Amino acid sequence: xxxxxxxxxxxxxxxxxxxxxxxxxxxxxxxxxxxxxxxxxxxxxxxxxxxxxxxxxxxxxxxxxxxxxxxxxxxxxxxxxxxxxxxxxxxxxxxxxxxxxxxxxxxxxxxxxxxxxxxxxxxxxxxxxxxxxxxxxxxxxxxxxxxxxxxxxxxxxxxxxxxxxxxxxxxxxxxxxxxxxxxxxxxxxxxxxxxxxxxxxxxxxxxxxxxxxxxxxxxxxxxxxxxxxxxxxxxxxxxxxxxxxxxxxxxxxxxxxxxxxxxxxxxxxxxxxxxxx
Numbered sequence: 583x584x585x586x587x588x589x590x591x592x593x594x595x596x597x598x599x600x601x602x603x604x605x606x607x608x609x610x611x612x613x614x615x616x617x618x619x620x621x622x623x624x625x626x627x628x629x630x631x632x633x634x635x636x637x638x639x640x641x642x643x644x645x646x647x648x649x650x651x652x653x654x655x656x657x658x659x660x661x662x663x664x665x666x667x668x669x670x671x672x673x674x675x676x677x678x679x680x681x682x683x684x685x686x687x688x689x690x691x692x693x694x695x696x697x698x699x700x701x702x703x704x705x706x707x708x709x710x711x712x713x714x715x716x717x718x719x720x721x722x723x724x725x726x727x728x729x730x731x732x733x734x735x736x737x738x739x740x741x742x743x744x745x746x747x748x749x750x751x752x753x754x755x756x757x758x759x760x761x762x763x764x765x766x767x768x769x770x771x772x773x774x775x776x777x778x779x780x781x782x783x784x785x786x787x788x789x790x791x792x793x794x795x796x797x798x799x800x801x802x803x804x805x806x807x808x809x810x811x812x813x814x815x816x817x818x819x820x821x822x823x824x825x826x827x828x829x830x831x832x833x834x835x836x837x838x839x840x841x842x843x844x845x846x847x848x849x850x851x852x853x854x855x856x857x858x859x
Contacts, residue, residue: 586613590621591708598628620711740775743768749831749855756835757852763833765855769825776817776831781809783835790840792847793822794830801832803844830856 593610596602602610614621740746751763762779776791783789789807794800804822809815822828832854834847841848 586618586620588708590618591624594621594624595628598625740768740771740773741766743770745769747858749857751831751833751853751855753853754851756850757833761833761853763831763853763855765831767822767857772821772823772825774817774819774822776819778807778809778813778815778817780813781807781815782811782813783807783809786838787849788836788838788840789852790834790836790847790849791817792832792834792851793828794832795823795827796829797827799829801846803841804831806840807833825857828857830854 590610590613593602593606596606597610610621614625745768747767747769749765749767751765753759753761758780760780763776763781765774765776767774778789781789789809791804791807792801793804795802802823804819805817807815807817832847832851834841834849834851836847836849
């Protein structure tokens, strides 16, 4: 379907008034043939307005002189004055009628009013359509903001939980001194929000987060840490494991893509933070 444009509504108004040229008519009809609810509704509105105005215009009767000229032309052609079939020889003849009087000022006034109303209707219809579109867009934006707010409030509850713990990760001898990481953790829901700073990984490398669990410490990958341009990253984890077995969080520096083994780092451990019992 061809894309609807504001110019199509101008064509609809001209079509309803009978002032649309041949090129415009072909363009509008081709557009309507492919289906356009907006233009179809506009044509219906414009058509109704012009019909109402035309119906309210005062009736103009032909002058006696014009009527007499028409009747004389009919009699001269040999056609009967009353209704009936015309002789075969005269079928298809066209009698040219030239009215002597011009349309009255009142008639032109009603035509101008019809045109003005059609244009005003088109402007109002355009404005209403634009306002509806903007309203729908604003509603969608508001729904998105509300969804994002609810999401953030959900994760803010991790920090404010009664039994929440905050795990501070410290750098190891293999880590850069400016690395910073902390992990608010709620043992009740087993959710954690980890915040990382200065975590722009060297070229060809990625930082990977680990949970250290069990009496005999066993690492389990929690995913890669992808920082923004400033080196900041936030990981929201739905389930970091049973609080009875979670002993620490760790970060390793791996080749791009991670360790490749979800149960063991391949690169050096650069940060470590124990979970207080």
